[in-house]
Amino acid sequence: MLVKALKGSPRYWSWMISLLMLMGVGFICYLWQLNQGLTITGLNRDVSWGLYIGQFTFLVGVAASAVMVVLPYYLHNVKAFGRITILGEFLAVSAIVMCLLFVIVDLGKPMRLFNVLLYPTPNSILFWDMVVLNGYLLLNLIIGWNVLEAEYKEVSPPKWVKILTYISIPWAISIHTVTAFLYAGLPGRHYWLTALMAARFLASAFASGPALLIILCFILKKFSRFDPGKEAIEKLSAIVAYAMIITAFFVGLELFTAFYSQVPAHGTYTLMYLFAGLEGHGKLVPFMWVFVVLAALAIVLLVIPGTRQKESTLLLACGATFISLWIEKGLALVIAGFIPNPLERVTEYAPTLPEALITLGVWATGLFMLTILYKIVISVKEEIA
Amino acid sequence: MRTTRRDFLKIGGVCGLVFLVFPTVKGLAAGEGQESLIRKLAMMGQEGSSSVPSRAGTREIKWGLLVDMEKCWSRVDCVECILACRREHNIPDIPTPKEEIKWIWKEPFANAFPEQEHEYLPEALGEKPVVVLCNHCDNPACVRVCPTKATYKRADGIVMMDYHRCIGCRYCMAACPYGARSFNFRDPRPFIKETNPSFPTREKGVVEKCNLCVERIDAGLRPACVEACPAGALIFGNLEDPDSEIREKLRSFLTIQRKSELGTRPKVYYALP
Numbered sequence: 001m002l003v004k005a006l007k008g009s010p011r012y013w014s015w016m017i018s019l020l021m022l023m024g025v026g027f028i029c030y031l032w033q034l035n036q037g038l039t040i041t042g043l044n045r046d047v048s049w050g051l052y053i054g055q056f057t058f059l060v061g062v063a064a065s066a067v068m069v070v071l072p073y074y075l076h077n078v079k080a081f082g083r084i085t086i087l088g089e090f091l092a093v094s095a096i097v098m099c100l101l102f103v104i105v106d107l108g109k110p111m112r113l114f115n116v117l118l119y120p121t122p123n124s125i126l127f128w129d130m131v132v133l134n135g136y137l138l139l140n141l142i143i144g145w146n147v148l149e150a151e152y153k154e155v156s157p158p159k160w161v162k163i164l165t166y167i168s169i170p171w172a173i174s175i176h177t178v179t180a181f182l183y184a185g186l187p188g189r190h191y192w193l194t195a196l197m198a199a200r201f202l203a204s205a206f207a208s209g210p211a212l213l214i215i216l217c218f219i220l221k222k223f224s225r226f227d228p229g230k231e232a233i234e235k236l237s238a239i240v241a242y243a244m245i246i247t248a249f250f251v252g253l254e255l256f257t258a259f260y261s262q263v264p265a266h267g268t269y270t271l272m273y274l275f276a277g278l279e280g281h282g283k284l285v286p287f288m289w290v291f292v293v294l295a296a297l298a299i300v301l302l303v304i305p306g307t308r309q310k311e312s313t314l315l316l317a318c319g320a321t322f323i324s325l326w327i328e329k330g331l332a333l334v335i336a337g338f339i340p341n342p343l344e345r346v347t348e349y350a351p352t353l354p355e356a357l358i359t360l361g362v363w364a365t366g367l368f369m370l371t372i373l374y375k376i377v378i379s380v381k382e383e384i385a
Numbered sequence: 386m387r388t389t390r391r392d393f394l395k396i397g398g399v400c401g402l403v404f405l406v407f408p409t410v411k412g413l414a415a416g417e418g419q420e421s422l423i424r425k426l427a428m429m430g431q432e433g434s435s436s437v438p439s440r441a442g443t444r445e446i447k448w449g450l451l452v453d454m455e456k457c458w459s460r461v462d463c464v465e466c467i468l469a470c471r472r473e474h475n476i477p478d479i480p481t482p483k484e485e486i487k488w489i490w491k492e493p494f495a496n497a498f499p500e501q502e503h504e505y506l507p508e509a510l511g512e513k514p515v516v517v518l519c520n521h522c523d524n525p526a527c528v529r530v531c532p533t534k535a536t537y538k539r540a541d542g543i544v545m546m547d548y549h550r551c552i553g554c555r556y557c558m559a560a561c562p563y564g565a566r567s568f569n570f571r572d573p574r575p576f577i578k579e580t581n582p583s584f585p586t587r588e589k590g591v592v593e594k595c596n597l598c599v600e601r602i603d604a605g606l607r608p609a610c611v612e613a614c615p616a617g618a619l620i621f622g623n624l625e626d627p628d629s630e631i632r633e634k635l636r637s638f639l640t641i642q643r644k645s646e647l648g649t650r651p652k653v654y655y656a657l658p
Contacts, residue, residue, distance in 0.1 A: 037589035038553075039571040044483035048558040048568060108553020108568065108590030115533040115552050126532035126556050187526050187647040188562025342564035342644075343496040347483065 001145075001152060004379035005372040011223075012375070019368045026361010029354040030105060038108060041355040046347035047338040049106070051331075051359050056102035058208070058330035059366075060179045061201060063095035063136065065209020067172035068239050074165055080231035083381075087220075087228075088213060089144035090373040092172075096137040098366035105358055125181045132175045139168045144373075152380045176201045183337065191267035191337045194257075200250040201329075207243035208325040210236045211318040216374070218315060224378045225385070237314055241302035244321055248295055251328075270336050273346065281346045284336060287327050294324035446541040447523075448597060448652070449624040450611070451631050451640065452516055455658035456618035466516060467491070469613030473598065475586045477576030486567040488595040489518040489610055497643060498655075516619075518610075519544060519565040519595035520643060520651030527557035527566065536592075542624075542652060543597045551591040558592060562647050566594045624652065 008016075033040050043050050069088035072078035104110050121127045143164050150157035180198035187193070214236050217228040258266040272278050274288045301307040301317035308314055340346050351359070457463075470476065470489045479485050491514035495502045502511060521544045527536050528544060535550035536557055558566045572589045580586060584600065587593055598608035606612070611619040622631035631654075634640075638656035645651060 037569065037571040039484060039589075043570070045485060045487075045558075045567055046483070046564070048555045103554075106554070108555070108592075109551065109588075110553075112533075112550070112552045115535070115550055119533045119550065121532050121534050124530050124532040124556070126530065126554060130532070182556075186530070186560045187649060188644065189559065338559070342562050343492055344499045345496065 001149060001376050001380065005375045007379075008375065012371075016368065016371060019364045019371070022364035023361050023368065026358045026364065029357045029361065032354060033105070033358065034110070040352060042349050042351045043355075044347060044349065046341040046345070047335060047349035049334050049338070050349050051351040051355055052102045052106040054330045054334040055359060055362070056099050056106070057179060057201075057334060058326055059095045059099045059102070060133070060176055061205030061325075061329065062209045062212060063092040063099065064172045064176040064202070064205045065213070066092035066140065067169055068206050068210050069213070069236070070165060070172075071169050072235070074162075075169070078235065080229055080235055083226075084213070084217065084228050084232050084236075086144055086148055086377055087216065087374065089140045089147075090377065091209070091213060091216070091370065092140045093137060093144065093373065094366045094370035096133055096140070097369055098362055099133060100137070101362045101365060102359075105362065125178060125185060129175075129178045129182060132171065132178050136168070136171050136175050139164055139171060143168060148377060148380055151384065154384060173202065176205050183333075188342055189337050190265050191270035191333075193265075194254065194267070196250060196253060200247070200254075203243055203246040203250055204325045204329055205243075207240050207247055207321050208329075210243070211240045211321040211325075214240070214318045215315065215322070218311070220374065220378060225382050226378050233314070234309065237302065237308050237317075240318065240321055241299070241308065244295065244299055244302060247325070248299060269340050273339050274332055274336050278340065279346050281339075281348050283348050283350060284332055287331060291324045291327040291332070294320040294327075298324060445623075445625050447624040448521070448542050448602065449622065449631055449654065450518075450521075450597070450608070450652065451620040451622075451634050451638075451654040451656055453616075453618045453620065453634070453638070453656045454513075454515070455656075456616040457516065457614075458513060458658070459618075460616050463615065464491075465613045465615055466610035466619060469609040470595075472579065472581060473601075473609040474584055474596075475573075475577050475581055477573035478578060479571075479573070479576050484568075484570040486569065486573060486593065487565075488567075488593075489516055491515065492517050498641065500644070500646070501641065515655065516610075517563065517565070517643070518653065519597070520563055520649065520653045521595075521597055523650035523652060524648060526560040526562065526647075526649060530556045530560040532556065539599075541602075543599050543602070544594075545596055545599060546591075546593055548585065548587050548591050548593065553590040553592065555592060562644050562649065563651075566592050568592050 029040075041050065041052075066088035069081045069085050073081040073085050104113065107113065116127060116130055143161055146161045147157045150161075177198045180201040183189070183192035184194060184197035214233060217233060217236075220226045221228065254267070255271065258268045258271050262268065269278060273281065274284055276282070277285050298317045298320040301313050301320070306313075307317065335349055339348070467489055471478075474488060476486050476488055493511060494513045494515050495506070495511040497515040497517050521542055523542060525536075525538055525544050528538050531537075532554060533550050533552055535547045535552070536544065537547070538544050553568070555568055558568060569587050569589045569591055574586055577586060598606070598610075601608060607621050608619075611621040620631050620634055622629040624631060626632065634656060635654060640654040640656050642651045642654060
């Protein structure tokens with residue numbers, strides 16, 4: 001089936017070549033980082049994780065959200081999702097590949113990566129994250145590929161694929177829970193030290209992932225003969241609406257606990273840094289207000305039936321959802337967790353150009369994979385149609 | 386016997402599974418045993434073949450450090466402990482503060498003890514310098530989170546770093562509530578003024594921190610900072626020995642600790658004047 005990715009229109013090829021170029025630029029910057037060390041990034045001794053780990057965290061959510069199409073289809077027999085479950089699974093595959101790449105580019109000694117396997121450490125959450133992320137990647141790759149192959153051959157998929165699919169449902173929840181535990185289990189990082197973290201992660205994941213899937217469905221519909229079906233889009237947009245409202249609710253809960261209790265150890269200073277600035281530092285303040293405005297806009301557009309059902313406003317709502325949650329999770333959550341530092345000082349962080357280019361390169365790699373996988377899906381579906 | 390494709394795949398699959406599962410089971414089962422092996426290896430590395438039989442590793446020892454603030458403050462602008470540590474451990478002098486490597490350094494009282502701060506604190510006190518370093522916690526968060534056991538706690542309580550195993554993920558830096566860990570953002574070697582050949586230099590990409598002079602302790606010496614202090618303000622000793630000097634001081638002074646509310650059980654004590 002892989003050969004189907006090699007036949008495409010000039011537009012397909014120019015898209016792929018532009019992605020390859022971005023990947024090349026990112027790779028060159030990465031070689032530079034490998035040579036010079038992480039000094040070429042904006043990371044520092046106070047904010048020791050930044051853009052890379054932020055993207056990792058955000059994309060684990062996108063990957064986990066595949067469960068939002070798989071679960072209704074396999075457990076509740078929602079037939080409308082039949083045509084798009086494979087899209088959800090392959091989106092998860094590409095997202096996990098990006099996650100793993102983001103972890104690797106963040107390492108100071110990437111050549112020692114396999115020490116995590118050589119010296120397995122069950123008390124480290126990072127060890128478990130490695131286990132669940134790789135497991136989820138394999139599950140989705142195997143499931144997606146076998147289902148598609150069966151569809152191509154016009155037979156029903158083997159029985160064991162269904163068993164793997166059932167396993168993949170709680171597994172999806174696990175990847176984002178374990179990723180939240182990376183943060184929620186640390187003493188002294190007040191903003192992260194909250195039992196709500198995993199729930200918040202899942203809620204925002206189930207908004208950003210399906211929102212991206214809706215956008216991708218419309219793109220596929222525009223450029224191919226693939227039609228996700230009106231009902232599938234309607235159901236997905238309802239999921240985005242609920243998840244977005246729950247996300248906003250959870251953010252509100254954090255704000256209440258911090259500001260009503262007025263206990264500094266509830267992340268009060270970090271929230272002040274995010275929304276108003278602290279001690280004259282406020283690089284993230286404009287981003288946070290963009291987050292607030294976009295999130296509010298998305299909720300309004302998603303709640304009103306008219307705007308939710310209309311293609312243009314739905315796309316706007318999904319774009320607003322995706323961007324706002326990217327700001328909240330891919331940018332603010334990780335960076336602001338380090339502010340103020342353990343000695344009550346504010347050290348700010350901003351990514352450097354090479355750091356941004358490496359990040360872009362990893363995103364391009366993910367999109368490249370996604371394009372190949374979706375190209376195969378579309379070709380198979382067009383052929384058997 | 387003919388091996389069919391199916392058989393081959395089955396055997397291959399089982400082998401693959403064993404290969405994946407075995408290290409995990411081994412890791413879970415080994416527990417304490419593996420830790421002591423690491424300790425032995427670490428000690429071998431530091432002491433070479435002429436290993437002095439040290440008391441480290443026995444349960445009766447738990448090293449601790451006490452800072453007598455009055456004595457420390459008696460010498461204004463003194464940085465002897467910091468310099469001694471720099472020389473002993475090949476700590477680079479990196480000009481950009483954001484990438485500094487710090488093992489022991491000074492912080493204003495109000496920053497070292499934010500929970501002690503209040504608006505009527507004598508202004509001089511809030512600004513007074515306090516030496517801070519790794520607290521060698523009895524319940525270290527950094528050790529808990531490290532995915533490769535590159536940072537680990539010896540039986541005598543010293544929290545150690547294995548620079549050869551660290552993958553540079555910096556999870557320990559996120560976990561440490563004291564800001565006691567530094568990352569080598571760049572090659573530190575050009576920034577070392579005078580290299581001490583008896584202690585390793587580090588490479589870019591690994592985390593490092595105070596090791597309580599484990600190399601000296603295992604040779605029967607006191608930490609370099611303790612020995613260098615002209616005021617005798619740093620008291621090092623065995624917390625498990627009720628007759629030790631540090632226990633004597635702990636009995637006679639009011640001592641505080643940094644962020645003890647976090648449950649890390651630090652082993653560095655600060656005696657108030």
